[in-house]
Amino acid sequence: MGNKTPLYEAHVAAGAKIVDFGGWDMPLHYGSQLEEHHAVRQHAGAFDVSHMTVVDVSGTDARAFLRHLLANDVARLSTPGRALYSCMLNETGGVVDDLITYYRGDNAYRVIVNASTRDKDLAWMAKQASAFDMVVKERAELAMIALQGPEACERAASLIDPGWREQALALRPFHAIEAGDLFIARTGYTGEDGWEVVMPAERAAAFWRSALDAGIRPCGLGARDTLRLEAGMNLYGSDMDETVSPLEAGLGWTIAWEPEDRGFVGRSALTEMRERSDRQRFAGLVLEDKGVLRDHMRVVVDGIGEGVITSGGFSPTLERSIAMARIPAGDYDRAKVEVRNRLLDVRVVRMPFVRNGKAQIDIQGDKS
Amino acid sequence: MSELPGDLLYTSEHEWLRKEDDGTVTVGITDHAQSALGDLVYVELPEVGQEVEAGGEMAVVESVKAASDVYAPISGEVVAVNVDLSDDPEKINADPYEDGWIVRLRPTSDDGESMSPDEYQAFLDELED
Numbered sequence: 073m074g075n076k077t078p079l080y081e082a083h084v085a086a087g088a089k090i091v092d093f094g095g096w097d098m099p100l101h102y103g104s105q106l107e108e109h110h111a112v113r114q115h116a117g118a119f120d121v122s123h124m125t126v127v128d129v130s131g132t133d134a135r136a137f138l139r140h141l142l143a144n145d146v147a148r149l150s151t152p153g154r155a156l157y158s159c160m161l162n163e164t165g166g167v168v169d170d171l172i173t174y175y176r177g178d179n180a181y182r183v184i185v186n187a188s189t190r191d192k193d194l195a196w197m198a199k200q201a202s203a204f205d206m207v208v209k210e211r212a213e214l215a216m217i218a219l220q221g222p223e224a225c226e227r228a229a230s231l232i233d234p235g236w237r238e239q240a241l242a243l244r245p246f247h248a249i250e251a252g253d254l255f256i257a258r259t260g261y262t263g264e265d266g267w268e269v270v271m272p273a274e275r276a277a278a279f280w281r282s283a284l285d286a287g288i289r290p291c292g293l294g295a296r297d298t299l300r301l302e303a304g305m306n307l308y309g310s311d312m313d314e315t316v317s318p319l320e321a322g323l324g325w326t327i328a329w330e331p332e333d334r335g336f337v338g339r340s341a342l343t344e345m346r347e348r349s350d351r352q353r354f355a356g357l358v359l360e361d362k363g364v365l366r367d368h369m370r371v372v373v374d375g376i377g378e379g380v381i382t383s384g385g386f387s388p389t390l391e392r393s394i395a396m397a398r399i400p401a402g403d404y405d406r407a408k409v410e411v412r413n414r415l416l417d418v419r420v421v422r423m424p425f426v427r428n429g430k431a432q433i434d435i436q437g438d439k440s
Numbered sequence: 441m442s443e444l445p446g447d448l449l450y451t452s453e454h455e456w457l458r459k460e461d462d463g464t465v466t467v468g469i470t471d472h473a474q475s476a477l478g479d480l481v482y483v484e485l486p487e488v489g490q491e492v493e494a495g496g497e498m499a500v501v502e503s504v505k506a507a508s509d510v511y512a513p514i515s516g517e518v519v520a521v522n523v524d525l526s527d528d529p530e531k532i533n534a535d536p537y538e539d540g541w542i543v544r545l546r547p548t549s550d551d552g553e554s555m556s557p558d559e560y561q562a563f564l565d566e567l568e569d
Contacts, residue, residue, distance in 0.1 A: 089478075105504050106479040106530075294478065294504060362526070364482050364502045386481040386504055393482075412500070412507075 073097070077122035078215050078276040086290060094188025096123040098293050105294035109388040112262050112299055113429045116221035116228070117291035118283045123187035126214045126270060127197070130180040131206030138173060138181060141200050143318060143336055145328035152177030155246040155259060158326055159318045160185075160196065161338030165345060166314040167321065169193050170306065172259060174248050179206070182255070182270075184216075186308050200337065215276035219288060220266035220299075222429060225258075227286045228267065231279060232256070240267070261296060263303025263427045301394065302387050304356060304423025310367060311354075311382040311396055319345050320398060321382075322354035322423070350401050352379065356423040357395040357409065358433060361416045365395040370410040371418075376402045381409065389426045390435050396423070444470075445537050450560035451513045456537060457554060460544070464519055468541045469501065469510060469532060472564055477503040480529040485521040486543065492516060494552040499542055501532065514552035516545035 074097040083090065088099035099120065101108060111117045129138060138146040144158030154175050160168045169189045174182040185193045190210075197208050219228045225241055232240045236251035243249060248257035255270035271279060284290060297307070304322075306312055312321035319327075319342065327342060328334070345351060359365055365384035372378055379399030387394045399407065399420070408415040421433045448456045454473035458466045474480065484500040492498045492512035499510040499521075522541050525531060532540035555563060 101478065104479055106481075298504060362482055363484070364507065366507065386502075388481075388504075 075123070077120055078273040079120045079122065079217075079280050082277060082280055083120065083290075088290075088292060091293070093123065093293055094186070094190075096187055098123060099290070101292040101294045102290050105292065105298070106388050108289060108291040108295035109298050111289040112221045112264055112291060112295060113389055113426070114222070116219065116224040116266075116288040117262075117295065118280065118288045119218040119220065119291050119296055120280070121218050121268070122215040122273070122276065124216055125185045125187060125190045125193065126211040126216070127183045127185060127194070128180065128209045128211055129183060129206060130178075130209075131204075132179060133204035134179045134181055134206040137201060137204040137206050138183075139334055140204070140336055141197065142171075142173065143327045143338060143342070145334060146173055146175065146181065148328070149173070149175035149181075151175070153248050155248055155257060157246075159312075159323060160193070161318070161336070161342070162196075162314055163338060163341065165317040165319075165338040165341035167308070167312040167316060167318060167323075168196050168314060170308050170312070170323070172257075174255075174257065176250070184270075189308060213273055214270050215273045216268060216270045217276065217279060217283065218260055218262075218266065218268045219283060220260045220262040220264050221288075222265055224264070224266040224288065227288050228283055230286055231282045243267075261303075261305055262299040263305070263424055264299075264429065298385055298388055301383055301385055301396070302389055302424065302426035304396070304425060306396070307383055316398075317342060317345055320352050320354060322396070352398045353401055354396065354398055356421040356425060356433070357381070357384075357397050357407065357418040358390075358421055358425070358435070359393040359395075359409070359416060359418050363393060363411050363416055365393045365409055365411070365418070369395075371397050371399050372408045372410065372415060373400055373402070373404060374408070376400050376404065379407075387425060389429075390431055390433075392435065394425050444557045444561055446557050448537065448557065449554035450557065450563075451511075451552075451554055452563065453511050453513075455510060455513050457513050463546065465514060465516065465545045465547055466541050467498075467510075467513060467543045467545060468536055470560075471536050473508075474533050474536045474540070477501065477508055478505045479503055480532050483525040483529045483532070483542070485523070485525065486518050488518050488521060490518045491548070492518060492545065494549075501529070501542075510542060512545070512552075513554060514545060514547050515549045516547040518543055519546045520544040
């Protein structure tokens with residue numbers, strides 16, 4: 073028996089197929105993962121993401137601590153309510169976790185990390201904290217619901233107190249507001265518009281029910297994974313881990329190299345790696361043939377070398393298989409993937425594959 | 441879970457067999473199997489004329505979640521494959537015992553082990569515990 077979110081009973085009652093995810097009993101789907109995927113691309117879906125770990129960092133040195141801890145620079149968060157995606161690295165430049173930090177004003181930040189990495193993240197933060205005058209506090213009593221899709225905010229508007237509604241609807245991407253005891257952020261993990269709402273656990277069941285009553289479809293972790301894959305968003309543990317740097321996981325854009333005198337954890341290791349010209353590429357693959365690309369499959373680039381698929385699957389939007397892969401350096405747009413002892417043709421593309429309901433790559437199979 | 445069709449035989453690999461009047465055997469995967477796999481997105485079919493051995497790999501069904509081998513429940517020659525599955529693999533989810541059939545075999549021997557509907561139901565019940 074794993075940990076259960078405040079919505080577990082609601083998931084079971086709705087006929088969800090429950091699976092273990094990082095020690096949590098979570099809904100995989102409520103009948104059809106494909107239909108849930110399409111609901112988010114075309115209308116609106118609700119995800120229980122209460123298993124994720126909310127950590128509040130506050131005190132005199134909160135900002136200095138996060139500037140030391142994270143590869144991205146929270147000094148970029150100039151006004152309260154702004155959010156920043158970042159990696160938290162170890163000394164060798166490997167990724168301990170990826171996370172989002174929200175600035176709440178008055179030396180206070182909210183950091184949301186993954187569920188399956190909770191224990192090691194908290195231990196790592198504690199280890200890095202000693203020289204700083206601030207408090208790191210896990211907020212296990214909070215639940216979180218993601219409302220995603222082109223119609224998500226509009227449909228969910230009725231769930232927000234009228235006093236805050238207009239402000240919530242006006243939020244720009246990667247901005248948040250605190251609306252009473254709701255923390256509402258215009259963020260997500262699907263490549264669609266939407267909100268992620270953090271709230272007291274005791275409010276979660278009613279909020280979830282209201283979202284469903286507003287025509288938002290409940291969606292499980294299965295759809296969450298195919299949506300984020302199409303959106304070209306990394307999954308911790310698959311696309312990067314403690315042995316992989318952000319530079320090899322397509323996350324170079326999240327490293328704040330300036331100012332040069334900011335000495336964040338992992339900086340010197342990253343600086344060395346940055347100079348290397350043989351560094352592996354992180355790219356998208358699109359399967360030309362029928363079949364399904366899966367995690368760990370071997371990628372072969374003729375005359376250049378080999379790589380590996382870090383996340384592979386079927387794209388319901390493109391109706392073909394796509395993958396993220398770490399592949400050899402070089403300028404090429406064709407490769408092969410070994411699928412059950414056969415080498416199948418793939419195109420190497422820039423991600424995302426899909427954004428805001430639309431294909432971002434040419435899916436006719438022509439050279440682009 | 442819906443009731444098992446009474447005119448079929450079943451295997452421990454969650455395949456079903458139907459003995460046709462012309463002596464051939466139609467094979468598919470059970471409702472339990474399709475439900476466990478989730479939405480199917482690809483089916484790899486054998487060639488017509490191919491010989492298969494009882495217990496050997498015969499086809500592959502891939503869902504959003506994973507790939508899964510379909511084993512030949514008996515030895516035989518492939519006399520037909522359900523080509524509709526190439527474009528509509530979800531037929532297996534929607535109708536595993538009829539439209540979602542996978543392969544038709546002409547048996548070449550009397551091998552392979554199968555269960556009656558009652559035996560398969562008991563087998564499933566045991567899996568649930």
